[in-house]
Amino acid sequence: MRNDLRVVRALGVRSVKQTFRRPQLMAPIIMFPTLLLAVQTGGAAAALNLPGFPPVDSFLQFMLAGAMMQAVLLAGNSGGIALAVDIEMGFTDRLFAAPISRYAIVLGRLMGTAVLGAVAGLWFFLIGLVFGAPVADGLPGALLSLFLVVLTSMVMGGIGASIALRTGKASIVQGLFPFVFVILFLSSAFFPQELMVEPAKTIAQVNPLSFIAEGVRRPIIGGESAGDVAAALAAIGGIGLVAFWLSRSALRHRLRTGG
Amino acid sequence: MPAIVVEGLERSFGDLWAVQGVDLEVSESEIYGFLGPNGAGKTTMVRMLTTLLLPTAGRASVAGHDIVTEASAVRRSIGVALQEAALDPLMTGRELIRLQATLHGIPRRDGERRADALLERVDLADAADRRVGTYSGGMQRRLDLAAALVHEPTVLFLDEPTTGLDPVSRKTIWEEVEKLNREGTTVFLTTQYLEEADQLANRVGIIDSGRLVAEDTPGALKAQVGNPHLELVLAEGSDDAAGIICEKFGKPLPAKDGKVLVELERGAADVARVVLALDEGGITVESLELVEPTLDDVFVAKTGYHLEIEEDEPEPSEAGQ
């Protein structure tokens, strides 16, 4: 067990170093959501005038959670791509041939994704501070949101890892990204559920990403948060279980068939 | 008119000088072998001569055209098969050669006819309509060579054309290069394989760390080095003592693969004396081989180190037999 933890840490450090040594790969995870945030904040800010829009200080304050969710999805996808590249290069064979837990290989990768998620969260809090959308619940609220963001990035990384393990191809993991994005759009990450258009509205009501987005958003915009946070944790747990099951199945398949 | 003229050609990348002040001339219909280890500057040289890279200083002309000021004319005259076979795995062999023909302005029907003939020539006719991604390494090289010939260039540049190929594929490429040369094509060939330069080239230029350190026919270069050398496999721990003894009979050479090497002026005539002296010095000779000069010896003489480690060395003869 102790050795497994050491292995997870070592692979996690590798994963983090890989990410930060290639800023051109990390930049899109932060850059795209920031660009989209800027555009949507400027382009759709008039939505504040729509009847039924939640009470917020600014449209930016509402949108911060969506930007963070987008970043963690990108981070999860990026982690999956990195694992797929390791598979294509043969690096995972080196790990499989070592006397280490198979799960440590995936967990190590998820450490990197978690760090990326944390960086993304902090970045958007900073954006909010600079552009006049601070966290309504202060530092405790920010930490709570950040905690949810990091957990989400890990479970999304698990989904990415399961696809990487199943397919072994970076191009396929990358190609699935638009579909992951549509799932985010069909949630309340970017707009209040009540004001969305059907059928997106109905889908958003049952989409687990909606619960997570609401949980991340609540401390930022203020108000009673326990229920939203609990729902977010449950959704994260649910996705995590799915990710675990998919990864385990893909890992077993890979080890059994060699590909 | 020489096919290639190079005067003081240089190329630097920051503080790194990949090619330094190279002068050479390649006659028409000659096969010129450009020999050197990885990182010596061979590929940089080829890229400059094929207009893919501008020189930092110096001049060169290919087929009578300056590589900088008349680059388009150079490209019309040359065929190029680079170190990385620049092939599209999604295209078929036939499509690739036809595209090459189009790039060189060859009318469609002519291009099709030439493609068919070239594919036949390099023994790829049966695979012509398969995607290049399904080809073996040898097939890809042959296709690359065929593509370089579609416009019947007067000068052909081959950058390490047989690196990574099995012996049979290598031999096929060699035969094709020799045939092209008999037909009048000038060939500028870079290689890190001594045997390749020895077999194919009319003249060899040896490049090391960006400088041309020797240039002549393979025979003349080997004659410069002169003497054969003895390769000794000795009992463990006795190399230093053996070196002192061997110095009395000839010039010690850098060790190679754990063997002690000594150059012998009188060749085979000195072998017995060396073995006897080692025996009297209490040194056991496990095996020995008398080796005639090779281009590697030339390389050692010019640079101080070996060009290549032989992968499959012949069994050395037993000591005293």
Place this chain on the structure above:
Amino acid sequence: MSRASNRATIAALMARARNELLRVPGAAIPGVLAPTIFFLGLNGVFGSLVQLRGFNTDSYLTFLLPVSMLQGAGFTGAATGVNLARDIEQGWFDRLMASPAPRWVLLAGMAFSASARALIPAALVLIVALALGASFPGVLALLIAAVLVMGMAGVAAFWGMTLALRYRSQSAAPLMQAGMFLLVLLTPAYAPLALLQGWLHDVASLNPVTKVIDAMRQGFVGDVSWSDTWPALLAIAALLAVLGAAALRGMNRFNARA
């Protein structure tokens, strides 16, 4: 090289680009589907904006459709840049550069292929939008939209190729995509110009692609007129000229460094 051989080279390069669609169909699917996916997602999210005063339509689908068609053009053009970067990394580009084909012909071949391919995602998002009830804009408006989509794809291709020639690596792909992303979205993409706020209103007012979007919205929202069309054509022509020159410069200077 003669004009006939230049045309043949352009056609051959377009045929090669077509191979990627036909021979690896899975690879093209994300690029073809992505604009439609974003279209559906954005409509689902922001569709109720159309209730605000200032929209000249009651269908956000119809309002958004031209933006999504242009986005598809942007994705396709950026993909051309990524493909060039891959060709550079894998050595295929050396084959083109060592040939006597003029540099502008090589660029034109790649740009034309992007323009032609951009019609595929545009057609898909159009079909989906019409199926979901978007207004049919009329044949003239569709023709104008097709021309502008093809032009925009050429602009995106030149942008992508400039970056590919500069960075020589597929890792520059996000920069290629982000550039076009911004160019299309820093416009009245989500809402009419009058409803945009702060800096975005100022930027969109100056962004030449705003004219392109306005021209593409003709027929979908409002009537078709020459006065709304010619500024868009001029904007596309200017962008093609500027970015085409940048790409050509990058091509001509490519052999200055390894």
